[in-house]
Amino acid sequence: MIATSELAKAAKQAFEYVKAQPDIQECEVFAAADGALLTRVNYTSHIPCNGVEEPKSTESYGIGIQAAVKTPDGITIGFGSEPSDLTLEGAKRALGKARQGAVRDPEFHSLPRPTGEPRTLADYHDPKLLHVQDEGLVEAGWKVVTGALRTFMASSRLAELAGSEAAMKRLGLILGGDVTMLQERVAIVSTHMPTVQVDESTLIMGFLTAMVEARNAKGSGWSTGTRLDHFTDEAGVDAATNAIQAIGGERVRSGDYTVIFGKQPVTDILNNLVLPACTASSFYSSSTPFVGKLGKPVASPLLTIYDHGAMPGFMGSKGITCEGLPTGRTDLIRNGVLVGCLTNWYEAQRLLRDARITEKLGVEAAAARSALLPRNGFRFGAGGGRQFDMPPGIAASNVVVEGAESSSLDELIAKVRNGLYVGRIWYTYPINGLRAGDFTCTVVGDSFIIKDGRLAAPIKANAIRINDNFIRLLAHIVGITKDVKGTLVWAADEVVYAPEVAVTGVHLDEIAGFMEDLT
Amino acid sequence: MARKITTDLVDSIKEMVHHLATTHARSFAHLTYADLRIEVAEGKAAAAENGSSKFSTEDYGFAFGVRVLAGERMIAPGYFGRSLGAADLDQLEKLLKEGLEKAYRRAMANGELKATVREKFGSLGDSLMDARLHPIQVRQEVVPAECEIDPRTMVLGEMVRYTTDVSKQVGGVHAHLKYNFISTMTQLSRELFASSEGALIDQAFALTQGLCYVVAVAGETSQELYDVLGHQRGWEILERGVDEPFIKFPPFTEFARVLAGEAVELAAAPALPSTDREVAVVTDPHYNTLVSHEIIGHPVELDRVLKMETAYAGRSWLLRTLDEHQVGKPVASPLVTAYSDPSLPGYGHYKYDHEGTPARRVVHIEKGIFKGFMNSRQTAAIFGGDPNGHWKATDASLVPLIRMSNTVFAQGEGHARDIIAEVDHGYYLVGHRIPSIAESRENFRISARKVYEIRNGQLDQLYRDGGIMADTKDYLMKVDAVGSDFRLYPIPNCGKGQPMQTKKLGNGGPTMRSRARLTGAVVGRME
Incomplete structure (x- = not known):
């Protein structure tokens, strides 16, 4: 090398x-x-x-x-x-x-x-x-x-x-x-x-x-x-x-449930939905559901999300961005309020000069400046690595999710009492476009039914689909655990240091009943 | 001074590469197979946003990849890949030899550890077997590209002007269009494949594409839409459109303006309500392009069928074990036939795959009965059947995977208008948008660009943000009409593999009718 x-x-x-x-x-x-x-x-x-x-x-x-x-x-x-x-x-x-x-x-x-x-x-x-x-x-x-x-x-x-x-x-x-x-x-x-x-x-x-x-x-x-x-x-x-x-998984009926999302689903939802919605280019193109909401509540006050590219020992850390600027902490959502965006130099500069900045961000340029610090100009590509053959884009580094009233997983399960623990989801896409916020995915493993405040039985893999809206999810968070783990999802650039997050009223549909009779 | 890289380079290195793959590779003591893939591309691209130029480039791509099967106690695979530049030309033979040697060392180390683990883990070690490839007919052939306007002759400045003009025209469609992104690209690539078995295949491909992404906002609602116009041809397809039996596009400017108009129209339309029960749904060829991709193409890739993608793209409901699968069983209505065919035109066209297998049509479903899978030499050796040529990579430095060629629903005999007219009450889904498919492809939800309610056989209310959800087998079994209006469309971004390889390929089908639940926008539950 x-x-x-x-x-x-x-x-x-x-x-x-x-x-x-x-x-x-x-x-x-x-x-x-x-x-x-x-x-x-x-x-x-x-x-x-x-x-x-x-x-x-x-x-x-x-x-x-x-x-x-x-x-x-x-x-x-x-x-x-x-x-x-x-x-x-x-x-x-x-x-x-x-x-x-x-x-x-x-x-x-x-x-x-x-x-x-x-x-x-x-x-x-x-x-x-x-x-x-x-x-x-x-x-x-x-x-x-x-x-x-x-x-x-x-x-x-x-x-x-x-x-x-x-x-x-x-x-x-x-x-x-x-x-x-x-x-x-x-x-x-x-x-x-x-x-x-x-x-x-x-x-x-x-x-x-x-x-x-x-x-x-x-x-x-x-x-x-x-x-x-x-x-x-x-x-x-x-x-x-x-x-x-996970042996002995059971089917779950369609309905609305309180769901504890495990570390992988939290990472998947951030990677495919929340982080794209917090990226400067999405504000520029008016394609984020957070258009006009800088400085305003977009989630439960329990939720804080930040990107920190300079955290020692964290997997996504870098000394400098691929634009030569220092990495560091960028708060995205603080106690439920949208406070910052992931950006590179180019996107920050053009948004701050955009005649429609108030419509796009919700504040004028002077107020937006601190929310648009270019700490995320990276040239990631080809499945990882900092590529010499492309201009800088925008990518998260280490994303940390924190709760205002953090608890242990056992405490959160006890608090939910009856619901579901969903440990792995798949194909999580904004099915009607990012700005609409509607998303869907299926539950593919690592999941359990919560009954009387404990994990009662595994959930059968590939038997339920989540059909909901991530803006609604962010607003209905009722608990976040304190322990985080660096978590990856397929083809993502960033590492999410994810806790478990409990959300009420998550809509699920039972699917693939024909598989029970397949010979 | 370094020489310029052009696709003509392949002519000058062909014999050297052939010699390395045969004579040199065969000199390795425990090698059973090796292949070398080299790709050279010359491409140009331009992009514009909201009527302003943003980017343009004219560059080359040059890379190689090596596969070796070798081992002393057990045979195992090893791979190596590298991107190259003009400065590497003078030492190309040395770099290729080093690549072969690295892949060989990895295969040898892999084979040794495989033998050790097999011995150590009793019955759980039994499935660790020697790596084998199904025999194929070894070929040597040159396959030229097909185009009127050679991508190499396009003037970059002209592409920039054209692309920026399309963006300006799209922006002028309506005041509700808040954003547009337009990109164009045209390229000629040449792939050289040489194997230790003596294959030497030189294939060239022209590819041209225009992409349009628009955001329309009306009050509190918005529509983000994107679509591509593309073909394995030259720049002529953007200027004049395409008018072939299976592929039809207007000129790119019109294509982009129509998409923009749809976004404006949809931003003002109501959201589709969801249903708890199945309704009659008629789906147009563009929508069925994504349906064929997701619930036919992916689950018939034999690598995922054999569980090799369990951690990533998932498995397939069509096979549990080598003895327990759906081959020969009904999985769809007798009206449904589906196949993959690399001989059809478009993004999925090629003559040989990336291990030199002559590519051919493989029927997946014939009149409702499941017939077989897309495969590679390795997976054919495990499951049985002859290789059908679907092992493809997006870059020579990356390891190929089983990928779709042109995977489609076959056409039927009905007229699209009759298929709609026969519905008392139902919905007509026009154009695909965004998919989400269950892990083994046993269930799907796919949104449409536009959804019309059908009342008494007539199209009625237009809805935005809607689609359908269904269990795959149930949906296919309930197909009760298949049209004769077969179309092929390009899919520009199919992701598979680790690292992710984003591939261009073809899908398509005719108008079809089945039953499914409507999935609309999440409204009324937001507070």
Whole structure:
């Protein structure tokens, strides 16, 4: 992998060249090297399999240049990149593409400028994760597989159901998922921040799903971390344990229920609904249900949500954004009131100058300024990594959900008394568009019926669909637990440090009755 | 100075790649199979918002991927992928060799650990088997792209002007249009596949697409709509539209203006009420495009059927075990036939998949009886049947998955107007919008762009924010009319895999009629 010092040297050399060009008004050079190592797991006791299905990796490095170009028709802004070439020749090719693609954008005012906030996170990566060898990649996958297999083998419940150890495989034991390691190195320098800044980040995550398929029982396990030494078989063990606990799932009738959403559903709802609604570009395009509501209540006073990209030890942390600005804490919803947006420099600048800002945000520019600090300009892509070949977009980093009156999960279950604990949902989409707030999803595992203040029985997987509205959900929160865990959902950029959240009146519909009679 | 990357590069590296995949790869002691995929693309794109230019680019893509099956005690897979640049050209052979060696080391380590775990876990280790591929006919062929206006000849500045003009025209449709985003792209790509078995396949593809996203607001209600016009052709499809037997589009400007007009009309329409009971629903070809995608295409991908996507995209209700599945059983009304066909035109067209298998039509449902799955060589070796060529990746550096080609409902004999006219009371769903499908695809909820009430065989009230929800098998079994108006549409963003691969593919069908619950907006429960 390309050394950070090489990226820094290349960025500086490119910057000196580009800024010296007479037609360049301002410019930004972003050099990056990314490695994504991923071991995909597929174990099935009843179908021939490889166990570790795909030990694989992708690598890329290169240089990206944003340039504001002086032309007879005014200033144009363009972006160009060149892969696998950190020499001056590569920088010239990237600049040539930026010039060629430059357009007159009336909403472009400048490239990012310092915000006055200091950088607080440096030297936080794990050097071991930057040097994982082929064998280490494969071993990480088998570590979670063997964790799950040991758990299955040790289960007296499974042995009893199967009748013998030899027959256990006929229960249809499944383990799927992956172990992913990301290695990210970046260097950035620009007209308004002319000292080269560098950042190195590493992370490792495991995301596993286990099933006892003959009993339609599914369980999840996951782990997130920044250090290789901390990676264990926890995710495989948890997934298998939770699948075994889900045996004997019952159907639930259609109706309105008080539901405790577990950490994964909270993360899924944030990833697909709440965070997109809190993103500056959604306000700009009038496509968020929070249009005109900055500074106004949008949720129960119990709820606080913030993004914090500089939290030491958290998996999504970075020292700087992909715009060279410090990461930090951005409050989105504080005690139920919308107080901030996720944004990058460009979106913040154009919203603050938008003639319709009062209609879009609900306040004038002066009042909106503190809510639009560009701490989330990232160039995430290709399944993770900070990509040199794209201009910055907007992405969350570590999202933390907190309650005003936090309780333990047992206390929350006791408080709900009768209802449902929903531990994993799937395909959570704003079915009528984000602004309408209507959403739907199905309950796919890790879920239980709450009766008389305790978990009484598992809920059958894939037997209920939630049909509701997330604005209504946010307003009807009645409890939030205090313990959070870094939680992932498929294809998300951010990690949500999620608690469990209880909501009243959640509408469910019973589905897929025909599966009971399928032969 | 680094040379320029163009799709012509493939001509100059073909023999070297063939040699690496055969002679060099075969020199590895415990290798049973290897393949190399290289992709070179030349593309251009432009974007505009609210009548202003926002972005344009002209660039190349260049990447390779390697698969190796190897092992001493057990055979296992290993992969490697990398993006490349112009500066890599002079050392391309060395980089490809390194990629092969890394994939080989991973396969070897994987095979060793597989053997160890198999020995350690008794009966639970029995299912850990050698990785095998079903045999195929090994081919060598060059497949050219089809287009009138070669993407390489398009002038980027002209694309910027065109795209910005479309955005301006869309913005002028109505004052209620608060936002529009328009993007266009055209590209030529060339894929080279070489395997240790001797395959050498060079396929080129032209692809052009226009995307329109609009937000209309009327008082307290809004409509966000988006749609794409696309085909495996050149820029001519945006300027002139498409008029083929199965694919019909107006010119892109008209396409985008119509979508904008719909958003305005819908923002002023009432929300669809939900129903607790099933009603008669007639669905148009555009809506059935997404239905065929979600409840036919995905559940017949044999990798997910064999549980390989359990943690991500889910499984399939069509198979519980290798001995317990729906093949040969009724899963739909006798009026329903559905298939995947890479020989049809559009986004799902290709001649060979990404492991060199000649692609062919595979029938999934024939007159209501379930017949079979889309597969790959690996999954065919496990489940049985010949490979039908559906193993595809979105980039050469990524590992292929089983993906749809053109997955469709076959046309019937009815006229769409008669299918509506026969309904005393029901609903007509026009255009697909947003899906949410249960994990094994046993239930679905899909919203429509427009929903009309049908009264006495006539279209009546228009509703916004509505769709239908149904259990898959029940819905398919209740189909009582299938039209002759078969259409194919592009799906630009099908997500599958880890890391997520967002793929372009084709789906379609005719007008159909069945029964389902209406799912409308959540109103009346908000306080």
